Amino acid sequence: MTLAWNGGHQVRIRSNGWVHRLLRRRAAEGRQIEQELALYKFALENAYEGIVVADAKGYVLSVSRTYASFLQTEVGAMIGKHVTEVIPNTRLHIVAETGKAEIADLQQIHGHWMIASRIPIRSGGELIAVVGKIMFQDIDRLFEMNAKYRDVLPHLHYGEAKSRDASGAKYGMEHLIGDSEPMRRLKTMAVKVAKSGSTVLISGESGTGKELLAHAIHRESDRRFGPFVAVNCSAIPETLFESELFGYKEGAFTGARRIGKKGKFAQAGKGTIFLDEIGELPPAQQAKLLRALQEKEIEPVGADKPEPIDVRVIAATNRDLELLVTEGKFRRDLYYRLHVIPLHIPPLRERMDDLPALLRTLLPQLEGETGIQVERVSEPCERQLLAYDWPGNVRELRSVLERALYMMDGSVLESVTLPRQAPVTKAEGRPQKNAPLMDGTGSWKERMAEYEKKLLVEALERSKGDRRKAASLLGMSKSSLYQKAEQYGIGDEPGSE
Numbered sequence: 001m002t003l004a005w006n007g008g009h010q011v012r013i014r015s016n017g018w019v020h021r022l023l024r025r026r027a028a029e030g031r032q033i034e035q036e037l038a039l040y041k042f043a044l045e046n047a048y049e050g051i052v053v054a055d056a057k058g059y060v061l062s063v064s065r066t067y068a069s070f071l072q073t074e075v076g077a078m079i080g081k082h083v084t085e086v087i088p089n090t091r092l093h094i095v096a097e098t099g100k101a102e103i104a105d106l107q108q109i110h111g112h113w114m115i116a117s118r119i120p121i122r123s124g125g126e127l128i129a130v131v132g133k134i135m136f137q138d139i140d141r142l143f144e145m146n147a148k149y150r151d152v153l154p155h156l157h158y159g160e161a162k163s164r165d166a167s168g169a170k171y172g173m174e175h176l177i178g179d180s181e182p183m184r185r186l187k188t189m190a191v192k193v194a195k196s197g198s199t200v201l202i203s204g205e206s207g208t209g210k211e212l213l214a215h216a217i218h219r220e221s222d223r224r225f226g227p228f229v230a231v232n233c234s235a236i237p238e239t240l241f242e243s244e245l246f247g248y249k250e251g252a253f254t255g256a257r258r259i260g261k262k263g264k265f266a267q268a269g270k271g272t273i274f275l276d277e278i279g280e281l282p283p284a285q286q287a288k289l290l291r292a293l294q295e296k297e298i299e300p301v302g303a304d305k306p307e308p309i310d311v312r313v314i315a316a317t318n319r320d321l322e323l324l325v326t327e328g329k330f331r332r333d334l335y336y337r338l339h340v341i342p343l344h345i346p347p348l349r350e351r352m353d354d355l356p357a358l359l360r361t362l363l364p365q366l367e368g369e370t371g372i373q374v375e376r377v378s379e380p381c382e383r384q385l386l387a388y389d390w391p392g393n394v395r396e397l398r399s400v401l402e403r404a405l406y407m408m409d410g411s412v413l414e415s416v417t418l419p420r421q422a423p424v425t426k427a428e429g430r431p432q433k434n435a436p437l438m439d440g441t442g443s444w445k446e447r448m449a450e451y452e453k454k455l456l457v458e459a460l461e462r463s464k465g466d467r468r469k470a471a472s473l474l475g476m477s478k479s480s481l482y483q484k485a486e487q488y489g490i491g492d493e494p495g496s497e
Contacts, residue, residue, distance in 0.1 A: 050134030056127050058083050058093030067134065071109070087132075092118055096130045104135065169228040169272075171215040177361045177394075178354030182346040182480070186213075193341045194220035199293070201278075201338045202316040203477070204345030207395030210316040211276060213345060218272040223312055226271025231264050234280035241285045246292070248301035265298050265309050272312045278338065279319030279330065290334045313338070320472065344477045348390040348397065350452070350484075355385060358397060363413075366402050375411035388418050453488045456481070460490065 050067030054060050060078045068075045071087065083092045088109050095102055095118040107116045114134050121129040176187055193200060194217045202210045211230065218228045236244050247263030265273060281289065292298050293313060297306040315338045324330035348354075363374050377385075390396055404416040455474060463469035471481040484490075 052078075052083070052087065052092070052132045054083050054092050054096065054130050054132070056096055056129065058096050058130075060086065061129065070134075083132075090132070092130050092132050095120055096127065099127050169215045169218045169224070171212045172219045173216045175212055176209065176216060177358050178351055179357060180351040180353040182351050183354060186343065186345060190217055190343060191220055193217070193343070195222065196341075197222075197312050199313045199315070199338055199340040201321075201340070201342050202314065202345065203321075203342065204316075204318060205347045205391075205393055206318050207393035208345040208347060209394055210318070210345060211274065213343065214272075214274045214276075214314045214316060217314060218274075218312075221272070221312065223271050227268050228272050228274065229264050229268040230274040230276060232276050233285075234277040236285075238282055238285065242288060243301050245289070246298040246300050249303050260300070260302075263298065263300060265292065265311060266300075266307070268311045270310055272314060275313065275315040277317060278315040279317040279321055279324060281330075283329075283331065286331045286334050290331060290337060293334075293337050323472075344480070346480060347476065348393045349455075350476055350480065352386060355382075358394065359385075359401075362398050362401055366398070366405055370402070370405050372405045372408065373411050374405065374408070374413055377413045378415075381413050381415050384416060384418070449488070452484060453490070456484055456488065456490050460485075 049064065050070055051064040052060060052067055053062045060081050060083060063075055063078050065075055068078055071078075073086065078086045083090045089107055091102060091105070091107075099120050099122075101120060102116075102118045104115050104117060107114055117133050117135060119131045119133075120127050121131060173187055173191060176183065176190075190213060200214075200217060202213055204210050214230075215228065218224060231245065242248075243261070243263065245263050245265055247261050247266055249260045275289075292309070295306070296310075297308050299306045321330055321335055321339070325332050325335050348358075359377055363377075367373055385397075392399070400416050400418065401413075404413055407417065408414070456470070459470040459474050460467070467481055467485070468478055471478045474481065476484075
């Protein structure tokens with residue numbers, strides 16, 4: 001039985017009643033809150049960093065011993081004082097008034113420059129306190145740390161770069177130049193799929209940068225410190241296909257090395273193998289490659305049993321593999337094995353918005369190689385570059401620019417020499433490639449839109465509205481053609497809009 005007073009009267013509370021249990025629970029909660037507050041206070045006062053907490057009017061509520069010691073005073077001497085009385089050059093009270101945080105601000109105290117942050121604390125939308133924190137008690141210490149890490153970081157970067165160079169991958173995502181919508185989508189997807197181990201099939205016209213993209217995917221992947229081995233499938237003679245890709249054992253054939261030879265797949269172990277020009281493989285070689293990909297094992301020439309492989313496969317082609325499958329020139333099962341994650345690099349004519357960025361990248365590179373300085377590109381020259389169709393894509397652009405540097409008078413690139421091309425009639429599906437397609441009016445994007453729309457309309461006219469054929473005529477993917485047609489409001493019928 002417990003006695004309690006209520007309005008001057010003594011009240012009896014049963015020890016096992018609900019009121020008694022409620023009071024006990026409230027008392028326990030109160031003790032827990034007191035313990036937590038004591039813990040927070042202890043942590044704050046003993047924090048290594050300099051920390052001070054002030055109320056909404058700028059009066060000190062709590063402070064760490066470290067900060068008080070730095071200010072050459074005691075914690076108790078600061079509590080209840082206005083921050084301007086105890087902290088030189090403080091701005092805590094200003095933050096309390098404005099409610100705006102100040103991060104990494106320079107503050108001088110007792111001849112020392114330090115980096116301080118001041119953060120307002122709100123409850124229910126109302127400012128109730130301000131927290132000040134000293135990140136570095138002396139900015140000289142920051143400079144010391146900066147110098148220390150400045151000396152260390154090059155070694156870390158060198159080690160990583162050396163490992164990457166040893167892998168054989170020369171290019172990263174930063175080498176994929178362009179900020180047009182197609183290139184942004186491509187780079188976003190490439191970074192995303194790089195982290196997986198899935199097979200990637202890169203498609204694109206000659207000169208678009210398929211091998212560059214393969215290098216970049218490898219460098220972004222978890223296998224980046226493993227080898228990157230590139231294989232040009234069109235350059236391997238049929239008779240040497242197995243020995244080149246799968247290797248051979250000692251005495252496998254006349255003229256073989258005594259110790260045998262590792263094939264490309266074995267050389268790429270724990271890394272990436274890049275199969276370029278995959279569409280050029282003859283049927284017999286396609287079957288052998290399919291088995292290696294399916295079983296994840298190879299059988300070197302002259303070996304008694306298969307050997308497991310651990311490689312990531314990236315393939316590339318400038319051919320329409322779907323069409324080759326339909327024509328019976330490429331195995332359907334191999335196509336499905338390769339076509340796990342397809343990435344299409346758009347031709348330069350579909351992303352001419354990237355031309356300025358490409359010029360800013362390629363010209364300095366060529367300046368370094370040739371020693372010829374280029375101050376700028378003239379507007380007539382820009383229009384000339386913009387009007388050309390670039391069948392050789394970025395590779396052709398680089399070649400044209402390099403040739404132009406040697407023919408340039410002065411430091412301004414006034415013109416370039418483009419390949420001579422016969423005029424193309426309307427029935428052939430493309431406008432005359434060297435014709436002045438733009439009259440110089442409108443913005444860059446407006447002129448490019450007019451150019452793209454004209455290409456699409458004429459290709460659809462030639463294909464009689466068949467978008468697959470139109471895409472093939474333009475050298476672009478069917479999905480890209482659909483997106484462009486929808487963008488410009490072009491219908492399926494010839495010449496319709």
